[in-house]
Amino acid sequence: MTTTTTYTMLGRHGEKYEIPDAIQVALGLVVFRLPEGLALNNPARWNIGHHSGRVLAEALRREDAIAGAELIASLHDWTKDVAALREEIDEDAVVIKLSRHWCEPVNSNYLRGDVSRNGIYTDADIEAAAAEYKADDMNALEIVTAMSHTVPWSGLDTDDFNEASSKVIAAAGAK
Numbered sequence: 001m002t003t004t005t006t007y008t009m010l011g012r013h014g015e016k017y018e019i020p021d022a023i024q025v026a027l028g029l030v031v032f033r034l035p036e037g038l039a040l041n042n043p044a045r046w047n048i049g050h051h052s053g054r055v056l057a058e059a060l061r062r063e064d065a066i067a068g069a070e071l072i073a074s075l076h077d078w079t080k081d082v083a084a085l086r087e088e089i090d091e092d093a094v095v096i097k098l099s100r101h102w103c104e105p106v107n108s109n110y111l112r113g114d115v116s117r118n119g120i121y122t123d124a125d126i127e128a129a130a131a132e133y134k135a136d137d138m139n140a141l142e143i144v145t146a147m148s149h150t151v152p153w154s155g156l157d158t159d160d161f162n163e164a165s166s167k168v169i170a171a172a173g174a175k
Contacts, residue, residue: 007032010053022049025069028078031062036116043118043151044109048072048098052082057095057103061119063157068103111151119155121164129153130171140174 007022007030022032028051034042044058046065056072059065072094076085095105133143144165147153156164 026073
């Protein structure tokens with residue numbers, strides 16, 4: 001099951017955030033991108049949420065969050081309320097399973113500055129990266145390696161990253 005739905009995420013202090021384009025991966029579990037303006041220094045923009053509004057885990061890439069949610073979907077009845085789940089879930093076991101798909105506990109990734117655009121790039125980002133890599137005389141492999149560890153590139157799904165890196169490599173004239 002991967003349908004789009006509206007999800008209400010609960011913030012740390014009880015505030016509510018409406019997410020209009022959350023992906024319902026299984027009954028009781030959704031995947032969504034953090035709302036704009038929230039957790040600006042967290043590059044892990046994709047979250048796995050419980051229908052209660054609580055967030056279970058975060059990931060840099062959408063495809064990893066979906067894979068993590070799919071993996072844990074059959075472990076428990078996620079339609080239960082939080083109190084019931086807390087009694088039956090071994091949180092450490094869930095975290096270990098999620099780590100297989102690069103999903104981590106909430107608030108475990110932070111960088112300096114505003115990295116909220118991780119996983120979203122523009123033509124200007126392509127041009128700036130190409131100019132930097134060309135100035136450093138980097139070859140294609142060096143460019144791909146450097147891109148994979150930096151914002152906004154590290155948050156792109158595989159196909160999007162491949163497309164972006166090909167554009168940067170071509171614009172930089174790298175071989």
